[in-house]
Amino acid sequence: MASSIVLNGSEGRPVTVNTGLFIDNEFVPSSGNATIDIENPSTGAHLATISAAQKEDIDRAVASSEKAFSTWKTSAPGVRRGLMNALADLIEKHAWELASLEAIDAGILYSDSMGLHIPQTVENLRYFSGWADKVDGQSLTIAEGFAYTRREPIGVCAGIVPWNSPLMITSWKLSPALAAGNTIILKTPELCPLFGQKLAQLVVEAGFPPGVINIVCGLGTVAGAALSEHMRVKKLSFTGSPAVGRQIMATSARTNLKKVTLELGGKGPSIVFDDADFEKALFWTTMGISVNNGQVCIAGSRIYVQDTIYDKFIKEFSARASKAVHGDPLLSTTTKGPVISAVQRERILSFVEKGLESGGALLHGGKAIDGPGHFIANTAFANVDQSASIMQQEIFGPFASIASFKTEEEVIAKANDSVYGLSAAVFTTNLDRAFRVTEAIEAGQVTVNMWGTVNANTPFGGVKESGIGREMGKDALDDWTTVKSVKYNLKM
Ligand code: NAD
Secondary structure (H helix, E strand, O other): OOOEEEEEOHHHOEEEEEOOEEEOOEEEOOHHHOEEEEEOOOOOOEEEEEEOOOHHHHHHHHHHHHHHHHHHOOOOHHHHHHHHHHHHHHHHHOHHHHHHHHHHHHOOOHHHHHHHHHHHHHHHHHHHHOOOOOOOOOEEEEOOEEEEEEEEEOOEEEEEOOOOOHHHHHHHHHHHHHHOOOEEEEEEOOOOOHHHHHHHHHHHHHOOOOOOEEEEEOOHHHHHHHHHHOOOOOEEEEEOOHHHHHHHHHHHHHOOOOEEEEEOOOOOEEEEOOOOOHHHHHHHHHHHHHHHHHOOOOOOOEEEEEHHHHHHHHHHHHHHHOOOOEOOOOOOOOOEOOOOOHHHHHHHHHHHHHHHHOOOEEEEOOOEOOOOOOOEOOEEEEOOOOOOHHHHOOOOOOEEEEEEEOOHHHHHHHHHOOOEEOEEEEEOOOHHHHHHHHHHOOOOEEEEOOOOOOOOOOOEOOEEOOEEOOEOHHHHHHHOEEEEEEEEEOOO
16 A cells, blocks of 8 residues: 545645655555554544554665665765755745644644744754754874864664654754764654655655655554664664653663664743743743643643742633633634544543642643543643642643742752753743752753743753753754764874
8 A cells, every 4th residue: 555645734725645655765555565544633533544664664764774875974065955955945835734734633733833843844954954064073183193083974863753743853853864964764653644744755856865764654663663673773863752762772772772862751840930020921831831732842831830929820820721712723713722642631631630639729621622532621730749740740731730839949949859851941030040040950951931942053852861862953963973083193
């Protein structure tokens, strides 16, 4: 099975995607014609049937990537830059199709995709295209003469992508990988692979040589595992759950010690001091837990508010955060789509009982929305104990856990009392306090008076159990290259 299907996109316009695995610039059936059925999370109805990569298909993809690497690694930087910009242009041109696909198979609001995910994707490609001719080493003086370092591509790389912002996260891996001269196999999420099927068409149209970018959908336990075990994959960049991240690291240790970078979970604290611009803090904290239904690794899912403004804050936060227009993510009138699956909806709801058991006060939500699809009401608990599971575990849904604090020291200790360290937000108008708190917080990213921006030129990644390595920014290039020292004897 390697055909194409037509789906209904924004305003009923048709979007055509191929259903096969994208290997060597061709759409091919999977070995044994294995497939995966995809559903539309807004309706629960069957949406598409897509080829599912098996171990043999991953072997084929690796062979194709290896062949492509032999010439891609020495391609002129200008060639790589040109192709990356051509792909960025095509993504802009086909933005409505990509946004439609993210809406119908990931439940992402069309407006969010058009306004954030696609511009971010384009920006990442353009930003890293500019690095293609700047992946430089150092020139050094040594006793024997001189030396220089070369930042070289690693070889065949793999990127394993989650379902929550699939196109944008793909671009975080694809862009630095290509700029550095690697070839890459992207494993798209089995719950929503359609964006990748469309992206593959654009890769051909942009003119990339066969095998530089291979895109395969498949089960994590089959295709993902085959990539992580593969002896000829030299680097694997994984975004997903901490449990799978740990397995991937262990697999690397057991197989070929491939370089592994991990972007894992989070339980982001949003800290509101009483000297904050109240309106600004309300706006960003609400956004921080409602964007993409809170299915965001940097979600501001723990909200700590200074006791002097606590009662006022929870009243106004609840009035604002409980409002949502649930519906079809393709429609501009919808402000909240479904969560990704029935399993995920039940998992999120299971935390409502846990929140009540731990003595938290349910402020709003806590239930599914009647009707088809996986809709869930925005949910918030107040007066949450620091040790409660809803304050400690990543729920990955529209679920806020709120607590008060008295002092700066207390809130820093609470914010750092987490196995995670991905992102945090601080709301204050006191500059000295902003410096002190941002320094003390254990996280890869701290925002002041805003929540959660991602910028192509700014490194992104976690500390503690949130991950290893950085995506975006110049630092990401270090993770997609290896350093060779070349030494010349001029004296002996
Ligand atoms: P997941 O770990 O279930 O799946 C992520 C990807 O890994 C999917 O493509 C899946 O097919 C694959 N996979 C699953 N099992 C595998 C295995 N054994 N070997 C190899 N690959 C395997 O995660 P998810 O549910 O898709 O995503 C949600 C998680 O991702 C959350 O914990 C969230 O915080 C995290 N996340 C992190 C970031 C970040 O940048 N730090 C960004 C987005 C999501």
